Amino acid sequence: KAGVTQTPRYLIKTRGQQVTLSCSPISGHRSVSWYQQTPGQGLQFLFEYFSETQRNKGNFPGRFSGRQFSNSRSEMNVSTLELGDSALYLCASSTGQAYNSPLHFGNGTRLTVT
Amino acid sequence: GENVEQHPSTLSVQEGDSAVIKCTYSDSASNYFPWYKQELGKGPQLIIDIRSNVGEKKDQRIAVTLNKTAKHFSLHITETQPEDSAVYFCAAVQIGSEKLVFGKGTKLTVNP
Numbered sequence: 410k411a412g413v414t415q416t417p418r419y420l421i422k423t424r425g426q427q428v429t430l431s432c433s434p435i436s437g438h439r440s441v442s443w444y445q446q447t448p449g450q451g452l453q454f455l456f457e458y459f460s461e462t463q464r465n466k467g468n469f470p471g472r473f474s475g476r477q478f479s480n481s482r483s484e485m486n487v488s489t490l491e492l493g494d495s496a497l498y499l500c501a502s503s504t505g506q507a508y509n510s511p512l513h514f515g516n517g518t519r520l521t522v523t
Numbered sequence: 524g525e526n527v528e529q530h531p532s533t534l535s536v537q538e539g540d541s542a543v544i545k546c547t548y549s550d551s552a553s554n555y556f557p558w559y560k561q562e563l564g565k566g567p568q569l570i571i572d573i574r575s576n577v578g579e580k581k582d583q584r585i586a587v588t589l590n591k592t593a594k595h596f597s598l599h600i601t602e603t604q605p606e607d608s609a610v611y612f613c614a615a616v617q618i619g620s621e622k623l624v625f626g627k628g629t630k631l632t633v634n635p
Contacts, residue, residue: 413566452567452612452625465621499566508621509555514566 410435413515415500421521427488430518434481434502440464441483442507443475446497446517455498457507458483465507487520495522525550525617529626537634542603544629546613547595553615556589556596561610561628570611571598603633 414433422428434441442457442465454467458477475485481502487494497519501512526549536542546556554575559567573580573587573596580587584603589596596615600607613626 451627454622454624467622501566506621508616508623511557511569511572512559512567512623514559514568516564516566 413500413502413513415498415515415518417518418516419519419521421523422490423523424490424492426490427486428490428520429484429486430498430500430520432483432485432500432502432515434483434500435513438502438504438513439481440503440505440507440510441477441481442501442503442512443483443485444499444501445469446499447495452499454507455485459506490522492522495520524620525553525615525622525624527613527615527624527626529613529629531629532627533630533632535632535634536603538603538605540603542598542600542607542631542633544598544611544613544631545595546597546615546626547593548615548624549594550615550617550619551591551594552618554618555616555623556587557614557623558587558598559612559614559625561612563609567612600631603631605633605635607631608633 440459443455457465477483497517499517501514503510528547557572560570561567586599610628
């Protein structure tokens with residue numbers, strides 16, 4: 410079974426721009442959750458989608474948004490990029506809810522904002 | 524909200540020795556405690572998890588123990604091997620918000 414696929418692996422953007430990251434979950438997994446990983450803050454939950462609906466949301470500004478398609482693939486968007494948005498963005502899929510089920514992570518998208 | 528403290532932040536052991544990483548949590552209602560291993564350039568991978576109805580769980584060289592009274596849980600790796608070198612993250616559930624909160628990670632180095 411193919412794992413979680415995230416594209417692109419690397420992105421370099423300028424402050425003020427917007428960016429879209431993509432995630433394809435494991436076949437059959439309907440929950441997709443997103444995380445931001447930085448050296449200072451560690452792994453932080455962004456949001457979770459299930460059956461095209463946002464099921465839960467972390468403590469991030471409205472510039473961070475996401476969506477899920479009918480095939481469970483998900484995208485996250487960050488608008489008006491700030492230097493502090495530089496991070497590794499990880500997507501995970503699961504069969505159950507993200508907070509109490511094994512998570513299957515992709516290898517992430519490394520975003521650098523200059 | 525839930526706070527998960529993980530110690531130590533770095534750990535260096537000789538091949539064949541045991542390694543122990545400890546996490547404490549604040550939400551007494553928390554009932555799910557997974558451990559993830561992250562190798563360089565990869566996403567975290569679940570290595571073991573435990574739910575609050577058991578006190579210990581083992582999987583070959585890896586074990587996790589849970590003390591609900593003291594609100595801490597630990598990862599034990601026996602007979603360490605160089606391929607165990609990675610960053611390990613613990614996590615606990617923040618029940619009210621239904622979110623998984625991660626510890627800051629432990630960088631384990633196993634020296635041959």
